[in-house]
Amino acid sequence: MPERGEETLVTPGEVLGKLSELKAGKGAYVSPHDKTVYAALTGFRSIVPPPVDSDDLRPTVEVEGHKAHGPVPEPGAIVIARVTKVMAKMASADIMCVGPKSVKEKFTGIIRQQDVRATEIDKVDMHASFRPGDIVRALVLSLGDARAYHLSTARNELGVVSAGSAAGATMVPISWTEMQCPVTGLVELRKVAKAGA
The missing domain is CATH 2.40.50.100 (RNA polymerase II/Efflux pump adaptor protein, barrel-sandwich hybrid domain)
Structure with missing residues (x-):
């Protein structure tokens, strides 16, 4: 070189x-x-x-x-991320996989209120869509500011794919907006990803 x-x-x-x-x-x-x-x-x-x-x-x-790095999120890529923080207007998440490959570096993503779903955007409640620890499937929209990627869950197959309940069990999706704890039967609100996507 x-x-x-x-x-x-x-x-x-x-x-x-x-x-x-x-x-x-x-x-x-x-x-x-x-x-x-x-x-x-x-x-x-x-x-x-x-x-x-x-x-x-x-x-x-x-x-x-440099050759050591794994996949890098790019606009248009589907990523798997773990929600770390939920605020009134957005949620932040650590990107774990780009497509089927796990990342080797830390990439942060932000899901803004307007990017949670395609309809009734003004009625989106971030706390009823995501909770810290949720695993979400999302689309990379762009590299936003402060080194965080802008992510979207505004398609049917995007959203929460795995969530833990207060009882420590993995919750089961029962609708587009709800997941249920198999142990307690408690239902929690989420922006659920369509299964089998």
Whole structure:
């Protein structure tokens, strides 16, 4: 590999520079909102000088993935995540798998109130949709801010796939919005994923 100066390890969502000073190469992307270049994957940042005959004098920033990392969530991917915190307008979760492969790094996801379900969005109650510890199947919408992926459960096959009850049992889905504890018979509200998806 050719020597490209000092290489720095970066992670997804890390700011690499302003679009006015740098071009986004492989492993990097530009946010149209703030015209900033961000890292799209975990790897080593390198700066490639512009070609001699180029009119654009900005160097290109690239991120070359290091080989040790596992799968990385990307927009459009289906992920399995464990809910860690539920607030009034959103829930946060740790992404455990991208498709069938488990991740080797920590990726955080956020499910916003408007992304929980496709209908009656304004009536979504986050605490009636998820609880900490729930395992959810979700769609990656985008790499949001603060290095957290925006996730959606707004399709029938997305939502809570596994949840533990207060009695410590694995709850059984009984409808789109309810799961029941097989031990106590207690019913709890959830945004349930359609089985067999």
